[in-house]
Every structure is written in structure tokens, then in C-alpha cells.
Amino acid sequence: MNLIRNPELLDRLASAHALGTLRGGARRRFEALAREQAPVRAAALIWQSRIASMNELQPPSEPSPAVWTRIDNLVQGEQQARAMQATRQAALKESAPAEGLGGWLRSLALWRGATAAGVAATVVAVVVGVNMRDQLGQQLGSQVAALQAQLQATPQIEYVAVLADDKASASMLVTFDPKSKKLTLQRVGAYQEAGDRSLQLWALPPSGGPKSLGVLGSDKVLRLTAGEGDVREVPTLAISLEPKGGVPSEGGPTGPVLFKGALIQKVL
Amino acid sequence: MSIEAADGELIALLDRVASHDHAALKALYDRCSSKLFGLAVRVVSNREWAEDVLQEAFLNIWRSAADYRATLSPPMAWMGLIVRSRGLDFLRRRAAERTHVTQELDEVMEDTIAGDTPNPMDTAQASEQAWALHQCLGQLENRQREVVSLAYIRDLSHSELSEQLKLPLGTVKTWIRRGLDQLRLCMARFA
Numbered sequence: 001m002n003l004i005r006n007p008e009l010l011d012r013l014a015s016a017h018a019l020g021t022l023r024g025g026a027r028r029r030f031e032a033l034a035r036e037q038a039p040v041r042a043a044a045l046i047w048q049s050r051i052a053s054m055n056e057l058q059p060p061s062e063p064s065p066a067v068w069t070r071i072d073n074l075v076q077g078e079q080q081a082r083a084m085q086a087t088r089q090a091a092l093k094e095s096a097p098a099e100g101l102g103g104w105l106r107s108l109a110l111w112r113g114a115t116a117a118g119v120a121a122t123v124v125a126v127v128v129g130v131n132m133r134d135q136l137g138q139q140l141g142s143q144v145a146a147l148q149a150q151l152q153a154t155p156q157i158e159y160v161a162v163l164a165d166d167k168a169s170a171s172m173l174v175t176f177d178p179k180s181k182k183l184t185l186q187r188v189g190a191y192q193e194a195g196d197r198s199l200q201l202w203a204l205p206p207s208g209g210p211k212s213l214g215v216l217g218s219d220k221v222l223r224l225t226a227g228e229g230d231v232r233e234v235p236t237l238a239i240s241l242e243p244k245g246g247v248p249s250e251g252g253p254t255g256p257v258l259f260k261g262a263l264i265q266k267v268l
Numbered sequence: 269m270s271i272e273a274a275d276g277e278l279i280a281l282l283d284r285v286a287s288h289d290h291a292a293l294k295a296l297y298d299r300c301s302s303k304l305f306g307l308a309v310r311v312v313s314n315r316e317w318a319e320d321v322l323q324e325a326f327l328n329i330w331r332s333a334a335d336y337r338a339t340l341s342p343p344m345a346w347m348g349l350i351v352r353s354r355g356l357d358f359l360r361r362r363a364a365e366r367t368h369v370t371q372e373l374d375e376v377m378e379d380t381i382a383g384d385t386p387n388p389m390d391t392a393q394a395s396e397q398a399w400a401l402h403q404c405l406g407q408l409e410n411r412q413r414e415v416v417s418l419a420y421i422r423d424l425s426h427s428e429l430s431e432q433l434k435l436p437l438g439t440v441k442t443w444i445r446r447g448l449d450q451l452r453l454c455m456a457r458f459a
Contacts (some may be wrong), residue, residue: 057401
């Protein structure tokens with residue numbers, strides 16, 4: 001089909017595609033053509049943008065003031081965590097020449113800081129949770145109860161974390177499937193540790209010290225076995241650079257934290 | 269305020285949000301929340317859910333404002349797309365959770381069937397392109413315009429529209445086809 005020689009048909013298909021009513025095989029064929037032929041792609045994009053203007057034409061309505069409070073709480077929580085990370089990076093730079101015992105003490109203090117950040121994030125989450133409950137009241141309560149019953153029947157909660165370095169570029173993708181107790185780590189950044197070093201994954205629970213979840217090999221994808229108890233209610237995961245083979249969990253990390261990220265519970 | 273000046277201010281706010289300026293996020297929220305909340309209500313048809321959607325959308329804007337400039341979109345168009353996507357995500361999650369519950373006919377749907385809403389479209393804060401679309405949609409018959417607009421806003425297929433609006437499938441297909449034909453001819457004048 002040569003759509004380019006039939007501008008009216010091209011426009012008709014592009015507009016139906018943008019509206020979303022072009023479905024099934026017709027949609028797939030049109031999208032394949034758009035990928036191959038720039039004029040088809042251009043028509044599709046023009047119509048996407050035209051039809052999307054519909055979003056701007058809906059009558060306005062005033063949300064309750066609680067919505068901004070919730071957004072504000074969550075954003076402040078994120079900002080605090082970021083500020084804490086920046087402070088830690090600055091501290092690392094300042095005392096960079098000091099190695100050995102000094103380095104160990106420094107990292108211990110920083111780990112405490114990171115744990116405190118985790119606590120702060122939990123507090124924010126709880127505050128937000130309470131706000132929501134007040135607002136939605138009974139109706140939400142019954143919805144939550146129904147949902148919980150459903151979830152218990154088919155446990156399908158997955159946990160996801162993107163661990164990023166201090167420049168906030170993603171370096172490690174972590175997913176946890178509680179059914180199979182499998183923790184999967186996937187390297188997405190270019191970071192490669194030296195041959196005599198290992199990366200070690202830690203859970204930072206809101207109380208108590210960091211807990212080792214395992215040591216990473218040099219493979220792109222790594223699978224670890226972990227109990228749901230190790231992962232549940234852990235706000236943050238982090239990866240530290242350790243001597244080859246990792247260090248015992250009890251002593252906590254000894255090297256610098258390279259990547260860190262919040263663990264998100266995702267309901268599928 | 270002219271469209272360019274208003275857009276200029278929103279773009280400046282988005283730039284500041286991109287560098288994690290908290291006050292800019294508040295200013296952006298004050299400026300856009302009622303417009304975006306109106307859209308969220310249209311997508312999910314329930315004010316409580318729409319508030320969750322608005323919250324998710326603003327966190328999304330906070331985290332991805334740095335990507336805004338590369339899209340070359342008017343600022344309200346970009347934020348509108350985020351709100352609609354979060355709203356559709358919300359509906360999909362909900363559908364997955366409650367497959368056994370038959371979808372109730374909501375107010376928006378009832379209005380569509382009644383066909384007597386004069387023109388619920390609103391051009392406040394709309395970009396130039398949205399204004400053009402508004403002119404063209406205004407030429408459609410009420411129910412036809414509403415069916416076309418629902419198809420997009422809620423991402424519904426012909427058969428989903430026919431089922432939810434309790435209209436024959438053929439009628440839905442005809443209205444959408446004619447509606448799009450008219451839009452095509454009309455929008456060409458603004459190109």
C-alpha cells in the first residue's frame with residue numbers, strides 16, 4: 001500500500017490512530033508503515049499532537065487542598081534524601097586521602113545517616129497514609145479490605161528498585177519476586193569494579209544496621225535468594241564496594257556506597 | 269495574557285522544577301492544578317481517584333521536568349499527556365483488581381447519552397492548537413463530539429464505547445468516522 005500517494009487515506013488512518021480507534025491488524029500495519037516511511041510517521045505525529053489537544057479542553061475543577069499537602073510531603077522527602085546524599089558525597093571528597101581505619105569510621109557514620117534518611121522517608125509515607133485515610137474514610141477502608149483479601153488469595157506483589165549513582169544515573173535494576181524468593185539484579189550502567197573488588201548489596205531497614213543481601217559476581221544479571229522478610233518494609237537498598245568476595249553482614253559495609261535507591265512495592 | 273506569554277511563564281517554571289526548585293513546583297501547581305484536575309476527573313470519572321491521579325502526575329512532573337524541553341510541546345499539552353497517562357494507568361490497575369464488578373455508568377457517560385450538554389469544552393489556558401481543535405469540535409453535533417472526545421480521553425475502542433454508552437456498534441462507528449472526517453477538513457484550515 002502506498003499511503004504517501006494517497007494523502008486523504010493517510011490522514012484518515014493517522015487521525016483514527018491518534019484517536020485510538022484504529023485497532024488490531026490495521027493499527028499494527030499503520031505503525032509498521034510509520035516506522036519505515038517518514039511522511040507516514042510525520043502524519044501520525046501531527047495527528048497525535050492535534051488529538052492530544054483534547055486534554056487541554058476539559059472543564060477545570062478545584063482539587064481538595066489535601067492533594068498539594070500530599071505532593072509536598074512526598075517531594076520534601078525526596079529532597080531530604082537527595083540533600084543527605086550530597087552531604088555524604090562532599091564528605092567523601094573532603095577526606096578522600098584518608099584511607100584505612102578513618103575510611104571505615106567515615107563510612108559507618110554515613111551509613112547511619114542513610115538509615116536516618118530511611119526513617120524520615122517512612123515517616124513521610126505514614127503521614128501521607130494517615131492523610132489519605134482521613135480523606136477517603138469508610139469507602140476506602142472497605143476497598144482496602146477487599147483488595148487485601150484478593151492479594152492474600154493470589155500474592156502478586158513485586159518489589160522494584162533502581163539504584164543510581166551520585167549523578168542520579170541508573171546503574172542497577174533490582175526486582176524481587178516474593179513467590180520464588182528470587183532477587184534479580186541487572187547491571188544497566190557501565191560501572192565495572194576492579195578485579196580485586198566485589199559489589200555487595202545491602203538492605204537498609206528503618207531500624208537496625210544494614211543487612212547484607214548478597215555479593216555480586218561480574219555477570220550482567222545476578223539472581224540471589226532472599227526471604228520476603230529481608231526485603232519487605234525496607235525503604236532503601238544500596239551497593240557498596242568491598243574487598244573481593246564481600247564482607248560479613250554483621251559488621252556492615254566497609255567501603256564507599258556507590259549506588260542507592262528506594263525500594264518500591266509494586267502491585268501487579 | 270497572550271498564549272505565548274502564559275506558555276513562557278509555564279516553561280520558565282518547568283525549567284526551575286527541572287533543577288528541583290520546590291517553590292517553582294508550588295507555583296506550577298497553583299497555576300495548573302484545577303485545569304489538570306478537570307482532565308483527571310474526565311479520565312477516571314471520580315473525584316477521589318482523580319486526586320490520586322493528580323498527585324501521581326505532579327510527582328511525575330517533578331521527576332521528569334528536565335525532559336520537557338526536548339518534547340517541543342506546549343507546556344499544558346505535555347502536562348495534559350502526563351495526567352491522561354496516569355489516569356489511564358489508574359483505570360487499568362482498577363480494572364485488573366475488580367474484574368468481577370460490572371462497570372457502572374458514570375455521570376460523564378450519562379451526559380454523553382443524554383446529548384444535551386451544550387459544549388463542555390473549555391479553552392482557558394489552552395494552546396493555539398487546542399484552540400483550533402476546539403473550533404473544529406464545536407462544529408460537530410453534541411453527541412458525536414462527546415463520543416469522539418470520550419474515545420480519546422478514556423482510550424476506548426468502538427466496541428467498548430458501544431457497550432458502555434449502550435449504543436449500537438454501527439452508530440458508534442459512523443459517528444466516529446464522520447466526526448474524524450469533519451475534524452480532518454476543519455483542522456486542515458488551521459495547519
